[in-house]
Amino acid sequence: MTLYQLTLFSIRDKYDNLIEHVWELYEQLYFNTGNLTYITKISNNYKDLIFKLEKLNNVDKALDVTTVSKVLKDAIVKQKKTFDALLILQKKIDRDNRDNLIFKHINAFTDLETILLNNNNRNYIKILHRLNTNITIYPYERESTFQRIQDDIEILKSNSFAESYINITKELIDVELQIKNDMGKYLLSINSIDPILDKNFFQATNMQRNELEAIKDKIKNMMIKLFTILGTVILFIIFIVIKMRKSISKPATIILRTMEKMSSGDLTEKAEYNFDNEMGHICLNINSAIDTLKTLILNIKTSSEQSGIMGTIINDISTETSTAMTEISANLNMITTQMSNLVVEISNSNHSSNLISKKAEEFNNLVSDQSSALEESTAAIEEMIASIQNVSNIATEKGRIADSLTELTKVGGEKIESTSDLIKEVSILTSEILEVINVINEIASQTNLLAMNAAIEAAHAGDAGKGFSVVADEIRKLAESTGDNSTKINESLNIIVKKIEDALMVSNDSNKAFESVNIEVIDLTNSLHEIASFMTEMSTGSKEVLGAASALAEITGDIRDGAGTIRNETVEISDALTKMDSLVSEINSGIKEVSLAGEEIAGSTETLSVESSKNMDNAKNLNNEADKFRI
Structure with a gap:
């Protein structure tokens, strides 16, 4: 496993942990908005990083036969340090502290809301809810x-x-705010990886190209040495065979058989002649030559494989370069078109400059007219300021009267409310009296019944009960009189209760009317205060307008002078546009030369691609020839 492969595995492992943490943070901070900017950018950087590291890994494989260059090792170390720094940075984004603060903030909001409700501070409650909403978003x-x-x-x-x-x-x-800054540093650190990788990839590609040339030279030298050694060995063997044919027939047979195997491409058999004499030394040298040849062929196969890989990479780079040159050529054509448009625009600008000069003269005349109009406007503004001040004083005085009226309506409303309370109490007492009268009616009814019973008993008693009969009759009359009176009282009280209820309804209506009047008076008072405030602001604004008019008069004089300057400057602009026209023509010529150079680069790139394909074919043929040997 190469050093780049180890780096890739390490980066993938660290990135998985990192992206999981960032997702958790994102869910808490940005889930409600659906804003995927941070995570998308991190994912794209990660994919681009892995793609470039895999390219560098291919280069590392191609150079593995010799050594991994110091440039690539330094690049790996830098990238590992960068990712370690990213991990440290993202750990600083303290979610737990934020979560605890949010919990404390919710508790503080609830406590403050409860206090404000208990104290009936409705204005503060409204501000508190608005502030809490803004904190949420x-x-x-x-x-x-x-x-x-x-x-x-x-x-x-x-x-x-x-x-x-x-x-x-x-x-x-x-x-x-700290989390926002940390996320910004985090994304900035991720973005800083791209130029490092681009630089390392460019250096690795150049180093690969240089080492490819070195490998080709090495293969060439090894082939020369191979044929030199083979020629020397063959001549030496022929000389020995002729010189010492009879005395060395056995070792010569071994050597000939070994050489036949070598000539057929079989390098698996060596000369087995282990005697300490000249023929033994020759066999040892032949065996050494076979080992050297094996190593050489292995190196040739490895080098041809490397040449194939490098040819593929060079071919890809050539294709990308060709595509880029095509885009550059298209951009140059577009620039040429834009420059032609610029020439037309310069001509139009020159014409416009002449028109500006004429308009500046007309503008100068208009400025003189404006100066006269400003003097008239200043006088009108001064009169308006005096009128506004008068209206402001009247509105202020009426506002004080309206404040007094507000206080009077408030007091009247309180008295009506007190009257309503008294009427309610009288209504309650009247209801209690009605209950007492009902009790009296019941007592009178019972008394009347007892009187009737007494009269009946007195009649049964005859003369002895006459006196008792008179008393019973008086009691009956008293009971009837009491019943009649209580009935009349009850009827009167019912009428009184009805009147009290009517009075209570009228009192409630009066109270509502006073409340409406109070609201209207308050609105009137506020309107008068607003009018007074507005008139004060208008007075201040009018004074500012007056000052601005004076300043405008001064500016008008400056504009008159500036118009003359514009007229002179337009002449210079016209001269500059003429020079710019010549400069644009020179730029067009330069662009055409750059376009021709781009076409030459594209042709060279195509040639490089063809030569790279030939190199790949040669490497393939060389590898096929090396495969003919049995090692």
């Missing part, structure tokens, strides 16, 4: 809500109960 609309939050905090400071809530609110805003 602050993470998503920072620019538009920040000033509103500050204004509401200033208003709440006047309430002594709100100190704790205000402190927690400020602390929560500071934490939100």
